[in-house]
Amino acid sequence: MKKLGAVFAVLVLAAVAAVGLASCGSSSDDTSGGGGGGQKGGTLNGTYASFPDYMDPALSYTAEGWTAMADVYTPLLTYKHANGEEGSEVIPGLAKELPKISNGGKTYTLFLRPGLKYSDGTAVKASDFPFAVERMIELNSGGSPFYLSIEGAEKFAETKQGPIPGIKTDDKTGEIVINLEKPRGTFTNELGLMFVAPLPQDTPIEDLSADPPPGTGPYMITKSQPGKAWEYERNPYWAKANGKAMPDLPEGVVDSATMTVIRNPETQVDDIEQGTYDWMQNPPPSSRYAEVKENFEGTQFRVEPTISTYYFWMNSQEAPFDDVKVRQAVNYAIDAKALERIYAGQIAGTHQILPPGMPGYEQFDLYPTDKAKAKEMIKEANPSDMDITVWTDTESPNNEAGEYLNEVLKELGFNTTLKILNADNYFTVIGNATTPNLDAGWSDWFQDYPHPNDFFQPLLAGESILPTNNGNFAKFDDPAVNKKITELGEEQLGPEQEDAYKELDEEIMEQAPWAPYGTRTLSTFVADSIDLESVIFNPTFGHYLSSFEFK
Amino acid sequence: MSEEANAERGPWALALRRFLRNRLAVAFLGVFILIVVFVLAAPLWADHVAHTGPNQEHTVDTVTVDGEKKDVVTPEGKPIGPQWFNAGGEFFLGADSRLGRDEMVRLMYGGRTSLLVGISAAVIATLLAVVLGLMAGYFGGWVDSVIARTLDTIWSLPVFLIGLSVGIALAVGGLKLGPLELSSGSLWNPILIISIFTVPYIARPIRGEVLSFSKKEFVEAAIAQGAGPLRVMFTEILPNLASTIIVFFTLMIANSMLFEAGLSFLGAGVQPPNSSWGTMITVGVDLLRIQPLLAIAPGFMIMLTVLALNIVGDALRDALDPRGKARMDAALQFEAQSGTVSEGKPALP
Secondary structure, three states: OHHHHHHHHHHHHHHHHHHHHHHHOOOOOOOOOOOOOOEOOOEEEEEEOOOOOOOOOOOOOOHHHHHHHOOOOOOOEEEOOOOHHHHHOEEEOOEOOOOEEEHHHOEEEEEEOOOOEOOOOOEOOOOHHHHHHHHHHHOOOOOHHHHOOEOOHHHHHHHOOOOOOOEEEEOOOOEEEEEEOOOOOOHHHHOOOHHHOOOOOOOOOOOOOOOOOOOOOOEEEEEEEOOOEEEEEEOHHHHHHHHHHOOOOOOOOOOEEEEEEOOOHHHHHHHHHHOOOOEEOOOOOHHHHHHHHHHHEOOOEEEEEOOEEEEEEEOOOOOOOOOHHHHHHHHHHOOHHHHHHHOOOOEEEOOOOOOOOOOOOOOOOOOOOOHHHHHHHHHHHOOOOOEEEEEEEOOOOHHHHHHHHHHHHHHOOOEEEEEEEOOOOHHHHHOOOOOOOOOEEEEEEEOOOOOOHHHHHHHHOHHHOOOOOOOOOOOOOOHHHHHHHHHHHHOOOOHHHHHHHHHHHHHHHHHOOEEEEEEEEEEEEEOOOEOHHHOOEEOOOEEOHHHOOEO | OOHHHHHHHHHHHHHHHHHHHOHHHHHHHHHHHHHHHHHHOHHHHHHHHHOOOOOOOOOOOEEEEOOEEEEOEOOOOOEOOOOOOOOOOOOOOOEOOOOOOEHHHHHHHHHHHHHHHHHHHHHHHHHHHHHHHHHHHHHOHHHHHHHHHHHHHHHHOOHHHHHHHHHHHHHHHOEEEOOEEEOOOOOHHHHHHHHHHHHHHHHHHHHHHHHHHOOOHHHHHHHHOOOOHHHHHHHHHHHHHHHHHHHHHHHHHHHHHHHHHHHHHOOOOOOOOOOOHHHHHHHHHHOOOOOOHHHHHHHHHHHHHHHHHHHHHHHHHHHHOOOHHHHHHHHHHHHHHHOOOOOOOOOOO
């Protein structure tokens, strides 16, 4: 018995030791410690519901793409690595400091930080910036319109013959001088977008999604399989050069990361719950949202506000919505509370163009829900055309939002036809002027950058009504409003301009080209192994890879 | 019963007698009739029990269940589950989605749509198939070649994929073809797609039978008496095809309903906000984890209806034409020997 007892004791000790050793290992490879109390190192296994539109900084124009590349390509300016409104602050990136603006707002002067290197070891030069701008325009990037106000950029876009005369650089001093045709108050924000992040001048002028070019951020993309997956490793030149040159930007905690496309969000949720993956970029599907929120909020799940507006547009140039009374009546009939439920609590009701968090936002509600009043107004307006086609896309719950609008219009007495288009080509179809019966429909808008002009110029200015790729779905063209948008767009944003944008928001809503109904919330959902507190969700770039750390 | 008595009854009475002997078929005919009554009663249920229409939304409404008010859709977007009769019949099967529509009402109205599409598509497909099959089989030559090749071409296509593509195109842009104009949400879109793509499945066996009949003495006799082609086809041959047509028609309803459900599930059939059992499954799948009944109920109705129609169809074939299978095989053998078409028994989609 004694012998047996000793053997048993040894076995118990061995088992305890084994468990102890096993618990030292985790999905994190390196346990050297550091970084916000969590473990430094390890490989983050993330999942996206879709592959980014492009894995090329000049071309990507989606949240997926910007999130995927935010810690790989650093522009001259960037956004503060912080959550919420703090994350909307523009800070120097590759540039030493924020630009000096002169010549009545038409000249921007910046200086490149010395000693910067790309992840392939090439030195960063000031002349890489005009190369990046020209490459982006040559590739017909969706971001081109932001930079066409640079002197000679429009001509370059037509001829593709450079250089762009409005950008002067000095590689010795690192000086970059940008001259604009006319003042552009949003240009500082636009310099903070990845479209114009400097790239080595031998970078091919083609979509490099399968072989992304070298960048200057703390991570580099080492492998990209479009449609399937991509991988990151630390940029070796971050520790040697860039990290020292840009001490205010984080170096990142994990050593590497793998992102896998899993198209079924239900599976993504299961994988996070089981710890198969550490993070999902997109929010849980509506059908699982309540369950995930209830079970994991505060520990593995966090609601993230976005600077976005979800709205119904009404074609203000054709009957019946050419009558402001009809448009106002629809606004009275829309119940934001119903839409909050349709979006499973993932939108916060609003009745205005500017969303919370955007400079210039001040809450107001000109149209508190009142269906009786709405019906009365329609009766008074007595529209000549009662046939309406309602447009929406197939993505849930946008399709249900479209059905909701369809039913509201029916209740108001209109004869409606609902058209639900595939989400992949919805905006192409409704943005094409030749598409018949573009009467009313669903849309949304997420900020390109935290400047209120981004919600007025592309969506509600008369000059934004285009034959194709139209973004002004309401075809709203009011001369007084157009003038204000143009004038404000030329001014640098300050308290006075913010007040003017507040007034503009209300002025446009009085004419009701839209029936806005909510601001979308997204979320952070991570596995139990990840420190939720450390994860940063920036309003412009989304989740920063550099902010993830294992517990 | 004596042979004499059987002869006195006539072929239709005999067929009825044979059908009634098949108890399973009679039971499923009863099930099918109940389903038809169920869907026809939709307005009564909607007006007097549920007090709501099929497309009426109740997202922010409440319902009184056992004296207690409940949200039809919770603020988190969860639709109310089945209430059976606890809310006086309202939301008997719960709410269909975050739009808060009454699932039971939509199930009944959706059944009307599914049956309407199924029966209409089967009627059109059968009519077209009969005309084409008669012409091809009777005239032969280039008429037969053109019709048979056209049917072969349709048959060779991946019917569901083509139907899906056409369905999506029509669902977006509608159809404008001369005087024929269909709006994008019209029920005629799935009906036409299904009927056109299922014609070969009836036309080919009919053509085979006509080929066989056209060599028979009674046809030659009619021609000798001076009957024209139309008269021969419609008064001599067509009555002999009745049993085949009835059987195929029954089976075609079931198949058209399945086709419609598939198209609607993928967004190419019946368009929202109208319901069909197919569209209801699409909506239900999204909420499968929290309200599984939303997908199961319409799925079960489709299964039950299709099963009933298939069993009734099989029984009708046995009753109307006990030697039909042998004759069908003979007709196909004849087709194969004449070298006009490939061998093989026609299969429904």
